[in-house]
Amino acid sequence: MAAGTYTAQMSVSRWAGRWRLYVALLGEPSSQWPEYEFDGDVVPTVAARSRALNKLGYAFTDGPEWTWTEDSAVPDDAASPVLLIASATVREAGP
Numbered sequence: 001m002a003a004g005t006y007t008a009q010m011s012v013s014r015w016a017g018r019w020r021l022y023v024a025l026l027g028e029p030s031s032q033w034p035e036y037e038f039d040g041d042v043v044p045t046v047a048a049r050s051r052a053l054n055k056l057g058y059a060f061t062d063g064p065e066w067t068w069t070e071d072s073a074v075p076d077d078a079a080s081p082v083l084l085i086a087s088a089t090v091r092e093a094g095p
Contacts, residue, residue, distance in 0.1 A: 005061055008053060010044070010086040017041050021052050023090060034058070049088075059093040 010021040021044075022035040036052040038044045044052070046064045053059060066086040074080035 005089050005091050006058070008058065008088050008090045010049065010066075011083060012041070013037070019044050021049060021056075023053075023056060023058055053090060054093060057093055058090040061089045061091050064088065 007024045008021060009024060010019055012018065013020050016037065018041060019038045020035060021038070022030075022033045024030075025033050034056040036056055038048065038052070046066070049066070050060065050064055066088045069085045069087070071083040071085055072080040073083055
């Protein structure tokens with residue numbers, strides 16, 4: 001990852017059932033990471049994700065391209081519900 005870039009991730013909160021977007025700041029506790037929670041349980045559009053990132057003070061580096069990864073709620077359990085996690089490279093937005 002280039003200097004001055006960060007990873008934004010989006011996943012469904014298991015507790016609230018809503019999509020949340022956050023920017024992972026290495027070296028900082030996750031409780032300090034900028035976070036945005038979307039209304040409803042529908043996957044947010046790319047435009048909605050972009051607006052949320054802007055509200056957090058970040059912007060995409062090379063366009064709004066997201067990579068999706070599957071994870072599981074219970075590791076090593078093939079019957080566990082699938083968790084989808086999206087990620088994109090972002091940078092701090094200018095003034």
